[in-house]
């Protein structure tokens with residue numbers, strides 16, 4: 001079941017530039033969907049459209065199965081979001097901030113302490129938010145988003161500017177929300193490494209267009225397909241010639257040969273043949289592209 005689905009979502013800020021181009025997001029119920037792309041790719045614009053913060057121009061948006069424009073209030077009651085920097089009152093404590101918003105959103109008063117505990121801020125006492133670290137502010141902003149006990153949480157780069165510890169803390173919090181409360185999470189980031197250990201699904205956007213969408217496993221299998229073999233020999237030119245004679249496309253990098261992934265038996269035969277031509281074989285290794293380089297390839 002899809003919690004969020006867009007069809008051909010398209011948005012232009014000017015007639016000549018398409019910020020979001022026929023985007024078909026498919027966020028499955030119970031998933032943690034990482035929405036990835038470099039700066040300016042169209043992530044924030046897409047998320048703002050999905051939340052009705054920008055007027056939709058083309059395409060359709062369904063949340064919880066309903067068309068967004070036909071059930072806007074009902075949908076927004078069940079969606080928590082953090083887009084760009086959070087609006088918090090610096091002169092108030094974490095609790096006081098939440099009490100104000102609990103009244104605005106008309107949630108049960110008991111929810112304030114629940115969300116403070118959930119985000120790990122129950123003991124900040126009289127400390128004003130202006131004295132909070134960036135990580136604490138982000139946690140509080142997520143607490144605000146959680147007040148209405150949302151079934152869908154949309155977070156735009158929530159770990160921006162956080163140190164590695166802060167990033168890990170937010171990651172653990174989101175995992176907990178997903179596992180314990182079954183909250184579906186859509187989180188954007190421009191760094192795959194930052195969310196790789198968190199997400200179940202990935203959507204990669206570049207210049208407004210989705211380049212890849214699927215499970216993290218599907219992205220990993222792309223990584224598998226991109227394995228290469230590195231061959232270090234005493235005579236790279238002759239080795240390359242011999243490989244080309246067998247229709248194996250080998251290229252030279254820093255005196256080593258790079259060839260496509262081949263079965264073990266085939267590599268052993270190549271080794272034998274090179275030795276047979278008096279070529280010393282120093283190394284036959286596998287080059288495993290990391291997920292980050294697959295991501296970079298997709299958005300190049």
Ligand SMILES: Nc1ncnc2c1ncn2[C@@H]1O[C@H](COP(=O)(O)OP(=O)(O)OP(=O)(O)O)[C@@H](O)[C@H]1O
Pocket residue numbers: 013019037038039040041042043044045046190
């Ligand atoms: N209010 C606006 N007016 C005009 N152009 C805009 C506006 N907001 C965004 N854009 C343009 O739309 C494109 C997509 O921007 P968007 O902010 O959605 O990207 P992003 O992926 O969220 O990037 P970042 O990671 O830097 O936030 C960019 O070219 C940007 O310059």
